[in-house]
Amino acid sequence: MKPLVTVGICVRNGERLLRNAVDSIINQDFPSEQLQIIFVDDGSEDSTPKIISQYVSKLGDRAKFFRSSWKGLGYARNLIVNNADGEYILFVDADEVLTSNYLKAQIDLLENNPEVGVTAGIFKTVTGNLILNLEIIPYIVNQRNYLKPKSFIWKTDKLIGTGGTTFRVKALRQVKGFDERIKGSSEDTDLVLRIKKAGWLIRPNMAELYELHGGLSKPNELWKKYFWYGYGCQRTIQKTREAFSLPRMTPVAGLVAGVFYSFPAYKFLHQKQVFLLPLHFGLKLTAWTCGFMKGQIQRSK
Numbered sequence: 461m462k463p464l465v466t467v468g469i470c471v472r473n474g475e476r477l478l479r480n481a482v483d484s485i486i487n488q489d490f491p492s493e494q495l496q497i498i499f500v501d502d503g504s505e506d507s508t509p510k511i512i513s514q515y516v517s518k519l520g521d522r523a524k525f526f527r528s529s530w531k532g533l534g535y536a537r538n539l540i541v542n543n544a545d546g547e548y549i550l551f552v553d554a555d556e557v558l559t560s561n562y563l564k565a566q567i568d569l570l571e572n573n574p575e576v577g578v579t580a581g582i583f584k585t586v587t588g589n590l591i592l593n594l595e596i597i598p599y600i601v602n603q604r605n606y607l608k609p610k611s612f613i614w615k616t617d618k619l620i621g622t623g624g625t626t627f628r629v630k631a632l633r634q635v636k637g638f639d640e641r642i643k644g645s646s647e648d649t650d651l652v653l654r655i656k657k658a659g660w661l662i663r664p665n666m667a668e669l670y671e672l673h674g675g676l677s678k679p680n681e682l683w684k685k686y687f688w689y690g691y692g693c694q695r696t697i698q699k700t701r702e703a704f705s706l707p708r709m710t711p712v713a714g715l716v717a718g719v720f721y722s723f724p725a726y727k728f729l730h731q732k733q734v735f736l737l738p739l740h741f742g743l744k745l746t747a748w749t750c751g752f753m754k755g756q757i758q759r760s761k
Contacts, residue, residue: 463496463522465567465626467550468540470533471499474554475506477672482515484558490567497523498540503530508554532643537622541637544629553623557670559584565667566626577631577660578652580620581667590733592676594740597725599671603664604728620662622648624669631660645689646696679743686744690751694759709752714738714745 467485471478485497497519499512509527516523526539540549548570550563562581569579582603583596603620625648635654638647656662676682690709697706707713718738725734 461493463546464494465490465548465550465563466496466498466540466544466546466629467552467563468498468537468544469500469552469554470502470536470540471504471508471512471554472502472530473504473506473508475504475508475511476675478508478511478554480557481552481554484556484560485552485563486519487560488558488563489560490563492522495522495563496545498543499523499525500536500539501525501527502533502536503528532640532647534638534640534642534647537647538637538640541629541632547629548626549629549632550626551622551624553671555672555674556623557672558624559668559670562624562667562669563626565665569663569665570626570628573661573663575661576663577628577655577658578620578625578662579665580625581665581669583624583671584668585729585731586670586672589677590736591678591682591740592673593731593733594736595673595676595682595744596671597729597734597737598721598741600728601721601724605724606664620652620664622651623671627655628660631655631658634658642695643692645692650696682740682744683747686747687751687754690748690753691755693752694755709745709748711742711746711749714741714743717741717745 469481482497485495488495497515499516501509501512512525516525524543526543528536528539537551540551548567550566552558565581566579570576580603583599585593585596632655635651635658638651642650652662673685674681676685708717715738718741721741722734722737725731725737
């Protein structure tokens with residue numbers, strides 16, 4: 461039987477968290493015969509390929525395994541797009557864990573709404589990890605506010621990313637997949653913008669997943685993450701300027717954004733930790749600005 465859904469996992473050095481992600485996929489409340497999993501290992505130097513091989517052996521014909529040598533996420537994700545047998549592709553990162561009904565909720569929405577090209581669920585907070593929770597809370601607010609009209613506060617589109625997101629294969633192939641020239645970050649922003657411009661609707665849904673951000677738990681890890689984002693987004697900013705508002709990526713803007721996010725976050729979650737968001741935003745946008753400046757300096761040489 462041809463699978464209805466292909467789950468794509470692109471991973472590099474993911475041995476710590478990969479098993480949790482794959483197990484959460486295998487244990488979905490969804491017919492296993494309609495599910496295919498494609499793994500892409502992008503140059504891992506740890507035991508990730510061995511772990512993948514174990515799952516491929518277990519899954520048999522329902523799994524495919526490709527290996528590349530650090531060619532970037534755009535290339536890795538296109539391997540999945542080009543080799544998927546399903547009508548839909550759910551991308552799951554190695555540091556994500558799906559709740560048991562996650563996949564069914566994605567497919568139900570897409571099957572019942574043929575005009576929707578992209579859908580994704582909503583993140584859950586994690587007990588005992590302040591830094592991680594502060595990182596995912598703004599995503600929760602964005603998804604709950606997604607269809608609301610733009611305002612002074614919510615001026616730019618908060619686009620759905622790739623991890624935990626389900627794409628209609630027809631929409632992916634219509635826009636020719638990911639831009640493989642984007643080797644840094646924000647290849648997902650570029651893709652979703654192109655799908656939206658092609659006339660497809662983008663709709664979040666309320667199915668839940670855990671986004672662990674690589675086990676993020678310390679301020680220095682947050683710094684490294686956003687320094688890389690700032691450094692790696694050079695080509696995406698050049699290509700899709702409407703996806704970014706550079707004045708809103710400054711440290712001062714981060715402090716202000718943290719204040720604005722705090723109040724709707726408390727309304728949705730009733731957690732006092734949300735009032736630390738200004739400090740969290742200030743730190744990560746300082747890191748982003750430093751990474752961005754380094755990238756600009758290197759480009760100008």
